Amino acid sequence: MREIVGSVTAVEGVSASGVSAGIKGDGKPDLALIFCERPAAAAGVFTTNLVKAAPVLLSQSRVKSGKAQAIVANSGNANACTGPEGFEDAKRMARIAAEELGIDPKLVLVASTGVIGVRLPMDKIEKGIKAAVKALNPKGGHEAARAIMTTDKVPKECAVELEVGGEKVRIGAIAKGAGMIRPNMATMLCFITTDVDIEPEILQRALKESVDRSFNRITVDGDMSTNDMVLILATGSAGNPKISSPQQEEYARFREGLDYVTMKLARMIVEDGEGATKLITVTVKGARDEREAEMAARAVAGSLLVKTAMFGMDPNWGRVAAALGASGAVFNPEQLDIWFDDVQIVKGGVATDYDEEQVKRLLFKNNIRITADLNAGQAEATIWTCDLTDEYIKINAHYRT
């Protein structure tokens, strides 16, 4: 497997575009379209928030057919908490795209990100979709990536090429998200395409497993969007032996490629977290089981005190110990070990003789590993997060005003 220069259009037969429809108000691109020449196997993973945006409800229902051919997405308006009218708007977005593309509306998936509780400006959406269809381009992935950006500082794209069952397979993807729910310019979105040949239900399983190990393992502020969505379209044109079981060797190969792409994009989202200056990788080892390992890692990664200490480059390991102790994971505090990068700070629940200046220096880096060994079992989990800064407060305090 190798990473290649490319985007969601790295896959043959996939074109995309991004245009300015005027939804955002500042003239920046805000409408993206991804189109496969032929109907593709489709799968999706959606927010588990009870309050789901209209496009989530629509795409979640449509993806159940296992088939889709296009994704239309807008930024600047989440079409969430907009009632039955909002659901009709989402359906109309799909219908307009389908008419322009000359395909069945049921094959169009829809995504939105932006302000909650405000109806979509359907006239602008309609004009935007028409322009996006005209602009479709086999190299348009980058434009699509830009059109789904909100507070993202950089567009997020990734593509890989790998061999599956003797055939070259490509996976390309774009994502957006500053790592958090943003009810105004909200949400984590990721759209993936591939030419692998795979049964839709196996594709769904692969996507779910991959998302659980990537997007579901990052946290910026613990909030969960009404609009989060990861979609994948598989054209099948690679000609590999069709993947129809997770036991197949080809399934494992494909998962490797998919995991590479989702994990890279997930880390890009955290690195681009609002106001973030550091990527923090929290690993908990020696937990009784994987669930407790994840709970413990999540507690450390979610602790405001840990995150602010990292921002302040303060080796405040007591906050790590306290977060672990409150996590619900079961361990003996007198057997707790903690490292910052490779420097052991705590051994057997008490401070080692570490060199405070050395540790402070390593916290100056923009990439920090916090590792804890609970010494209670064999399970391990990693969660990625970023530091919490005054810039985050600035961004979020005055968002709508």
Added chain:
Amino acid sequence: MREIVGSVTAVEGVSASGVSAGIKGDGKPDLALIFCERPAAAAGVFTTNLVKAAPVLLSQSRVKSGKAQAIVANSGNANACTGPEGFEDAKRMARIAAEELGIDPKLVLVASTGVIGVRLPMDKIEKGIKAAVKALNPKGGHEAARAIMTTDKVPKECAVELEVGGEKVRIGAIAKGAGMIRPNMATMLCFITTDVDIEPEILQRALKESVDRSFNRITVDGDMSTNDMVLILATGSAGNPKISSPQQEEYARFREGLDYVTMKLARMIVEDGEGATKLITVTVKGARDEREAEMAARAVAGSLLVKTAMFGMDPNWGRVAAALGASGAVFNPEQLDIWFDDVQIVKGGVATDYDEEQVKRLLFKNNIRITADLNAGQAEATIWTCDLTDEYIKINAHYRT
């Protein structure tokens, strides 16, 4: 019941003091002592963090006897993650106090708050305790309140007088906490005295119930200290019919007074939250049961996005809806109602025709109510929190450095 001017020494036969032992390094008071003339009924509620400080382990074990006569507490050092030596230090603190007071060491409870992972300076502690015993004063509650302060901006004291079984009963208390775990100058502490006559196990039950509705219903940043502790000593000198059952009329009366004191101190802690500019009262009504009501209210009160929006005086109700939807409470999003103070912002899951300028004006106040009705049942819960500000980041980013 009426609130009276007073502190933990509002109760006859209780004296207290606060002195500077030099633990903090800046010369501020850092050692507090509370003493009852005679052994009192005692009860305590302690942090559920797996990583418990030595004084928590010691006091938790001693309070099981149902009897205590003194509380000695220091600020500036948490005596947490200090191993078996730290536990010996906590015991020695109690022993020194007992010797100076001429009482059984088992009747002395211990509390600490401050930096984690550093041994107590026992020479300073010893001198401090001796000075504190000499300084004991029936009006010394205020000095004790000051000596347990860390980043608190104001000392927290409260006293009430009420009638229980025809007799005048007093409850007095002091507390500290900027509403969060602070592994350097850590923790929520509360010490309560009363002259009510009550069986220790009933006192324990009353305290637990009262803490569940007060200190356990506030959140600043979701972190949980290794040192949190609420202690109560009941001298029994009021002469009321002894409370020996929660069914007794006197129990209900006493609980009223106790709840008044704990809820007032809990709100004072949130108002004094680090960097906070606003007290936010989150009430969730219409939940299926109390557990879900509390989960939902806690999710809103714990949402960084809600808290930063309140700081920015931004009526961003979408963040409230998203937090409720992610809380785990079950409800129909299409029946969700939300109010800021008395202004209904959301009805049936969609925005009302509210006056944005009016709502912005009400968010300028330093006391804001957010109310949500899930319309899924009859249960209700309230959680108090504060806004999240750039000042919080400043305080916590460079704490140890």
